[in-house]
Amino acid sequence: MSRRTLAGGLAIAAAVTVTTLPAASVAAEQVAVAFPSARFPLGARPVPTKTMTAVTQGIDFYQVKAGSSTDGYTVTVLMPSGRDYGAQATAENVAAEVEAAGETPSVQQVIRPSVADAPSQTVYMVRVGMWSLKDKKEADKTAKALKEAGLKVKVDYLGDDGMKTTGPWDVKVVMIDSRTFRGSYAASLGTSVAKRETVSSMAKAAGAIVGVNGGFFNIHTAKNLRGEPVGASVVGGRLLSEAVPGRSAVVLQGRTARITEIGTTVTVVSQDGEKVKANGVNRAAATDELILYTEEYGAKTPAGGTDAVLDPAGKVLGLRASGAAIAKGTRVLHGNGLAADWLNQHAWQDWTIRVDTRVEDLRTGKALKLTPDLHVIAGSVGLVRNGQVKITAKRDGHDSVNMILRRHPRTLLGVTRNGSLILATIDGRQPGVTVGANFHEAAQFMRWLGARQAINLDGGGSTAMVVNDKLVNRPSDGVERGVGDSLLILPK
Structure with a gap:
């Protein structure tokens, strides 16, 4: 990349070095997930210092430092x-x-x-x-x-800036061996969808061995609703937040993890045969929208509309003015404007309303079975696909200079050829201590660790990793931030 000074004085080269890394050995991938012996992949490829802790059977935790500070x-x-x-x-x-x-x-x-x-x-x-x-x-x-x-x-x-640097980098990596780990993977939204909660709190409540922050949450809604994920969320087979169409996500089931793109649809069918698509799940409603609220929402439905309260079988317990809580064991269809008109016409008391939920793997075109062991967490950007760097920033809504080029703290997730799971945090925004990574660097780093598929989760001040109830990274806010959801590694 070029350098051009148009008005005297300071000239700074604007360059991003993209290193082509050799594909990981197929044989090695099939044997186990292992920390690489090669030099650190960023900057001048320094020799990293690392310490390894065996957390439990099949889970190793690495603390890695590399590079030195030369930036001002x-x-x-x-x-x-x-x-x-x-x-x-x-x-x-x-x-x-x-x-x-x-x-x-x-x-x-x-x-x-x-x-x-x-x-x-x-x-x-x-x-x-x-x-x-x-x-x-x-x-x-x-x-x-x-x-x-x-x-x-x-x-x-x-x-x-995201341009040439010598670092330093402060990284935490958890490697989970698919051959020997005997626990399971899960998503958590904490005590409710609406409320933000720290990874430490969610991990402790679930008895998790490891936890990292999940995807983005909605900072552009009312303060008491900002725990809502921006993208698909499935917890225990229940759709708790609709997908951003085509956005990268990780699908967790038992002790398996895979990365794909997710689509969701919620179709509401009245007893009289009339049907309509719900616009969203567990979020604030815009004009004329129909929103499905579940008991996990943890907040009142929006005021100024109509609620149809459903029992577990879909029976309409009654219509009410909106602005009330969702009782345990019920769901609520909320509408305003045209959506409220639909409810008043097709959701009469004691009628049955069928709510058909479809969560689709867009790579295969097949629906995911909403079983109790199914969990989905939305990523923010795809980084690696089939072992090659493939950054899908525009599709995932993050194709700005700030998101692609600038360095930020990162939470990263990768899956190896044999299905092992890699979780990593790269701390940043701490001058002289750690510089974070941009998207290209994050993709290089995950390939270096052996990921054949990888995504970027939420980052910045949200980046957090908890191991055995201890926060092991240094959040850039100085304290651990409440987030929308988390990915947890459970002992069973």
């Missing part, structure tokens, strides 16, 4: 849009404002690399100065002066 700080000037990057002409205009304020800017060309479903993107950033890790206060002074001149700026740690 710069001041980034924001564009009129509020973003830290923009078109070249916009960046040049912002650079002129910086010069007028008495500082020397650099216009940096940044190439967001291509992924499997989106081409590369070229953008421009305006930056001022470069300081070592220990001189952040000097960067803060320059930022303050620019703010006083009327510019919007922020101080950036260069290790977060």
Whole structure:
């Protein structure tokens, strides 16, 4: 990738190194899941230091460190849009404002690399100065002066950029051998769908050996509902959140795990033969939507509509004004607008309503049987498919510069050729301690560990790994964050 300085001073190479790794030995994959002996796959491929703990039969836990700190700080000037990057002409205009304020800017060309479903993107950033890790206060002074001149700026740690770095990296890895592990895998939403809860809490309540955070949760809804997963969630064979069509997910059953894409449909059929598709499960309702709420929701239905309360057999116990809790042993069909009209016409008291739920594996086109041992957790982005890097950022809604190129804490899940499970966290946003990873680096890392299939789960401040009731990584928020769901490794 290229470097271009358009206005004096600082010039920073915008480059992402994508290392082609040899495919893992088929024979080795069939024997066991094992930590690689090769050099660490990121940066200058340093020799990692690692410690291994045998957690229980079939589960090994590795603490890995690699690389060293050489990155420092710069001041980034924001564009009129509020973003830290923009078109070249916009960046040049912002650079002129910086010069007028008495500082020397650099216009940096940044190439967001291509992924499997989106081409590369070229953008421009305006930056001022470069300081070592220990001189952040000097960067803060320059930022303050620019703010006083009327510019919007922020101080950036260069290790977060996603460009060339030496690290360091602080990684935790759990390897679960499919041949010898005798427990099972499960998803947990904690005490309710609506409420956020820490992985530590969910793992302790379930008696889990290992737990990691699951997929994204909805931060754009009411505060008391933000535990709701964004994507498919199946717990114990019950669909508790609908899929984002085509989004990557992990399907767990017993002690097997596989990665695929999931679709869900919920069809409501009245006793009079009329049918309608529900728009969602256990989430806030938009105008004219029909939403299915289960007893796991843990919050009241939205006000301003109609609720049809169903018993376990689908009998309508009654219609009521919405805004009440879901009683244990019941489900509620909630509608407003046109959906409320449908309920008033086709969900009469003592009628039977059939709710047909289909969870489909989109790779095979087959429905998953909703048995008590079935669990599904939505991922955020596909990383590796059939042993090759295949990053599906656009399909999964994450094809921005911030998501693809920048480094963040990551929670990663992979499956080896013989069906063994790999869970990993890469801590980040801790200057001088650990830099995290971008999508390409995360994919390289999972291939290095032996994953033939891999996905990115939620990351950032949500990244958490718990082993034997102990939080083993260092969340970037400084404390463990409440999340929507978790993946748990159970002893039975």
